[in-house]
Amino acid sequence: MNRDTPLNFDFVPYWTIPFRFFLTAPLFALIAGMALSVLGGMLLFGSDTALWQSRWFKEVILTLHLVTIGTVTMVMVGALFQVTSVVGGCLLPGGKVVPASVYGCLTLGVMLFSIAMLNDIAWLFAAAACLLVLGLMILAVCGLLAVSRAHRSSPTLMAMRLSLISLLVMIAVGGGLLLMHGYPEIVGFDRRWTDFHLLWGLAGWVGLLIMGVSFQVIPMFHVTPSFNLNFQRWTPVVTFLTLVAASVIDFFYAGGAVSSAAKGLLLACFGVYGIQVWRLLNKRKRKIEDVTVMLWKTAISSLMGFMVIQVVLECGWFGIVNEKAWLLNGVLLVFGVIVSVLGGMLQKIIPFLSYLHMQRFCAGNFEAIKSLPHMRAILQIKHSRYFYRLHLSSLLFLMLMILVPEVTLVAGLSLCLEFSLLFYMTARVAVMVWKAERNSLVVNVP
Amino acid sequence: MDGCRVKIIDLDVSDLEPPEPYSLAVQCLATLPDDVVLNMMHRQEPFPLYQTADEMGFLHQTIYPADGVIHIYFWHKSNRAAANQFSK
Numbered sequence: 001m002n003r004d005t006p007l008n009f010d011f012v013p014y015w016t017i018p019f020r021f022f023l024t025a026p027l028f029a030l031i032a033g034m035a036l037s038v039l040g041g042m043l044l045f046g047s048d049t050a051l052w053q054s055r056w057f058k059e060v061i062l063t064l065h066l067v068t069i070g071t072v073t074m075v076m077v078g079a080l081f082q083v084t085s086v087v088g089g090c091l092l093p094g095g096k097v098v099p100a101s102v103y104g105c106l107t108l109g110v111m112l113f114s115i116a117m118l119n120d121i122a123w124l125f126a127a128a129a130c131l132l133v134l135g136l137m138i139l140a141v142c143g144l145l146a147v148s149r150a151h152r153s154s155p156t157l158m159a160m161r162l163s164l165i166s167l168l169v170m171i172a173v174g175g176g177l178l179l180m181h182g183y184p185e186i187v188g189f190d191r192r193w194t195d196f197h198l199l200w201g202l203a204g205w206v207g208l209l210i211m212g213v214s215f216q217v218i219p220m221f222h223v224t225p226s227f228n229l230n231f232q233r234w235t236p237v238v239t240f241l242t243l244v245a246a247s248v249i250d251f252f253y254a255g256g257a258v259s260s261a262a263k264g265l266l267l268a269c270f271g272v273y274g275i276q277v278w279r280l281l282n283k284r285k286r287k288i289e290d291v292t293v294m295l296w297k298t299a300i301s302s303l304m305g306f307m308v309i310q311v312v313l314e315c316g317w318f319g320i321v322n323e324k325a326w327l328l329n330g331v332l333l334v335f336g337v338i339v340s341v342l343g344g345m346l347q348k349i350i351p352f353l354s355y356l357h358m359q360r361f362c363a364g365n366f367e368a369i370k371s372l373p374h375m376r377a378i379l380q381i382k383h384s385r386y387f388y389r390l391h392l393s394s395l396l397f398l399m400l401m402i403l404v405p406e407v408t409l410v411a412g413l414s415l416c417l418e419f420s421l422l423f424y425m426t427a428r429v430a431v432m433v434w435k436a437e438r439n440s441l442v443v444n445v446p
Numbered sequence: 447m448d449g450c451r452v453k454i455i456d457l458d459v460s461d462l463e464p465p466e467p468y469s470l471a472v473q474c475l476a477t478l479p480d481d482v483v484l485n486m487m488h489r490q491e492p493f494p495l496y497q498t499a500d501e502m503g504f505l506h507q508t509i510y511p512a513d514g515v516i517h518i519y520f521w522h523k524s525n526r527a528a529a530n531q532f533s534k
Contacts, residue, residue, distance in 0.1 A: 220490065223463050285461045355465045356494055363501055366476040375465060 013081050013091055015357040015437075017099045019430050021078025022350060024103070026423040028070025028110060029339075032063045033415030036401075040409025051405040054323050055330070056191075062117045067334060068201065069132065070110040071419075075342045076209055077102060077139055079349060080160070083213055084146045087156045092142040105135025116182070125182030133175035140167045155232035159212025162240040166204025173197040192251050199247045202333065203266055208236055210341055211273055221348045222293060224280040231276060239269040260314040267307050274300040291384040295344030298392065302336025327402045336395050343391055343422070350426060351378040354433045361440035368440075378432065383425050390418035452521075452528045458487040460515055468495050475502055475520060483528045484520040491516060507532040 039059055043049045051059060081099055085091050092098055109131035116124035143164045147157050174197050180189045219226045226232075246262035253259050278300050281293050309329045312318060318325040355375060362368035397411035457474055459467035467488055472495070474484050486492070491508060499506055499520055505528075509517040521528035 221463055223461055223489075286463075352464055355468075359465075359468070359494065359498065362498075366472060366502065369469075369472050369498070370476075372469075374469075375463075 012085055012356070012360075013099075014096070015353065015433055017096070018078040018082045018349075018353060019426070019433075020099070020103055021074045021081075022346060023423065023426050023430060024107060025071045025074035025078070026419040026426065028066050028074065029419040030416055030423065031070070031114070032066035033412045033417075033419060035059070035063055035066070036408055036412030036415060038412075040401075040405075040407070040412050043405055044409055051408055052324070052327055052402050055326055058117055060327065060330075062114060064330065064334065065113060065117075066110065067339065069106065069113070072206060072334070072338055072342060073136075074106060075346065076206065077106065079213065079345065080139070080143060080209070082349070082353065083156075083216070084143065084150075084160070087150070087154060087160075087216060090146055090149050090151060092139075092146045094138075094142055098138060098142050102135045102139045105131045105138070109135060113178070122182040125178045129175045129178035129182075132178070133171050136167060136171040140164045140171070143167075154215075155229075155236065156212040156215045158233070159208050159215070159236035162236050163205055163208035163212065166200050166208060166240070166243070170197060170200040170205050173200065192254060195254070196247050196251050199243060199250070199266075202338070203243050203246075203270070204240070206338055207270060208239060210338070211236055211239070213345070214277060214341075217345065217348065218277065218280055218296075221352075222281060222290070223285045224283050227276065227280065235269065235273055239266070239273075242266045242269055263314065264311070267310060270303060271307055274303045291381075291388045292344040292347045294388055295340045295347070295391070298395075299337045299340035299344070302332045302340065302395070306332040306337065324402055328399055331395070331398045331402060335398055340391065340395075343387065346422070346426070347379060347384050347387075350429050351375045354378055354429050357433055358436040361436050363440070372436075373432070378429055379425060383421065387418065387421055387425065390414065390421060394418050452483050452525070452531055453481060454483045454485050454519075456485045456487065460487055460489045465494075467492055468498075471495055471520075472498060472502075475499060475504060478520070478522070480522050480524060481527070482521075483525070483532070486518040486520065487515050488518060489515065492518065505529065505533070 039049065039051060043051055051057075054060070081092060094101075109128050112124050112131065113128035115121070116128055144161065147161045147164070150157050173193055176187070177193055177197055180187045180193070215227050215232050218224055242262070242265045246259075246266045249256075249262045250259045277296060281296055284293070306329055309325060309332065313322065313325055313329065316322075352375070355372065355378060358372050359369055362372070394411065394414040397407055397414050401407045401411040455474070455478070457471060459470055462470070467486070471484070471486055471492065478484055495518075496506060503523050504520045505523055506521075507519045509519070511517065519528075519532045521532065
C-alpha cells in the first residue's frame with residue numbers, strides 16, 4: 001500500500017513563535033521564586049507574617065497564578081502552536097499576528113494580575129481579566145479552527161479539541177473571578193466558582209492537552225510501543241465527560257457523597273492514564289538514562305500521592321489541618337505533576353525543534369548538516385541533570401514549606417535556581433538557532 | 447517488488463529517537479552511489495527528511511507494509527531503473 005503524503009514545510013511555524021513562549025515561561029516561575037524568597041525572608045527576619053494558612057490568602061493566589069498562567073500556560077501555548085502543525089498538518093490561522101497577540105496579552109495580563117493582587121487595585125484586576133481572557137480566547141478560537149481544518153484526524157487532535165473547549169470554560173470563569181476580586185460589592189463573590197475554575201483549568205485545559213500530546217511524543221521520543229488505539233480514542237472523551245459531571249455536581253452539591261464520587265471518577269481517569277504511561281515507559285527499547293523519563297515518573301508518583309491525599313481530604317479525615325492538606329495537594333498537583341511533565345517535555349521539544357530548524361537553514365547542504373550539533377549537545381545532558389535535581393529539591397521544599405512556613409525562603413531560592421537554569425538552557429539554544437539562521441542568510445546572499 | 451533490478455542498501459532506524467534517523471539517513475544519502483537505492487526502515491514517516499532529500503537530488507517512495515515498519519526508498523533523480531521500479 002502506498003500512502004505518499006505531501007510535505008509542506010510552510011506548515012512548520014517560524015522558530016521564534018514557540019521559543020518566545022518557552023523563553024518567557026521560566027521568567028514567571030523565577031518571579032514566583034523571588035516572591036516566595038521575599039515572603040520567607042519577611043517571616044524569618046522580624047515580620048509577623050502568617051504564611052500558608054489558607055488557600056484564600058494572597059500569597060497562595062499570586063504564586064499559584066504566576067506558575068499556572070505565567071509558566072504552565074505559557075509553555076503549553078508555545079507547544080500548541082508547534083504540535084498543531086505536526087499532528088494536524090496545518091498552522092493556527094492568523095499568521096504571526098495571533099502568536100504575537102496571545103503572547104502580549106498573556107505576558108502583560110500576568111504582570112497586571114500580580115500587581116493588582118499585591119496592591120489590591122480594582123481597575124487593574126479588570127485590566128488583567130480583559131487581557132488574559134482576550135489572549136486565551138484568541139488562542140482557543142484559533143486552536144479550535146486549526147483542529148477542525150486538520151488534514152488528518154487523530155486522538156491527539158480530539159484531546160486538543162476537548163482541551164481547548166475546557167480552556168474556553170476556564171477563562172470565562174477565571175475572568176469572572178478576577179472581576180469578583182476587583183469589584184466584590186458589584187459582582188459579588190461566590191467561592192464555588194473557584195473550584196469550578198480549578199477543575200476546568202487543571203483537569204481540562206492542562207490535563208487533556210498533556211494527555212493528547214503524550215500520545216504522540218512518548219512513542220516518538222522514547223521509542224516505546226504506541227498507546228492502545230482504543231485507549232487513545234476513549235480516555236480523553238471519558239475524562240472530559242467525567243469532568244463535566246464532576247464540576248456541575250460539585251458546584252450544586254459540594255461536599256456530598258455524589259460530588260466526591262464524581263471527582264473520584266475523574267481522578268481515576270488520570271490514574272489509569274498515569275499507569276499506562278508508566279507501563280509504556282518501562283517498555284522503552286533503549287533503556288538509557290533519560291531526564292524526561294525521570295520527570296514523567298516523578299509526575300506519575302506525585303499524581304498517585306495527590307490521589308491518596310485527595311481521597312483522605314474528601315473523607316474529611318484531616319480535621320483541623322484540612323487547609324494545609326489542601327495546599328500540600330495543590331503543590332503536588334501543580335508542581336509535582338504538571339511542572340514535572342512540562343519540564344520533561346521541554347527537554348525533548350527544545351532540542352528537537354532547534355535541530356529541525358537548523359537543518360532547514362542548511363538547505364540540503366550535506367557539509368552544513370554534518371556540522372550541526374547532536375541532540376545531546378544542543379541541550380547538554382549535565383544541564384538537564386542539574387535541572388532535574390533542582391526540580392526535585394524545589395518540590396520537596398515547596399511541600400515542606402506548607403507544613404513549616406520557615407522553609408519558604410529556601411523553597412523560593414530553590415525555585416529561583418531551577419528556573420534560572422531552565423532560562424539559561426533555553427536561551428543558549430535560542431542563540432544557537434539564531435546564529436545558524438544568520439550564518440545561512442550570509443551564505444545564501446549572492 | 448523485484449529486488450534484482452536495482453541494488454538496495456538497508457538502513458534500519460526504527461529503534462532510534464529523533465533526530466538520529468534523520469542524521470543517519472542524510473549521511474547515507476550523501477555517499478550513496480548513483481545506481482543504488484536506500485531502503486530506510488522507520489516506525490513513522492520522516493517528514494523533515496523528504497525535503498532535505500529533495501534538495502540533495504533524491505526522489506522517494508513510502509511503503510506501508512502490514513508489519514508496521516514503514517519503508518522509505520530514496521534514489522538519485524538520475525536513477526531511471528529505480529524510478530521505474532518504485533514510482534508505481
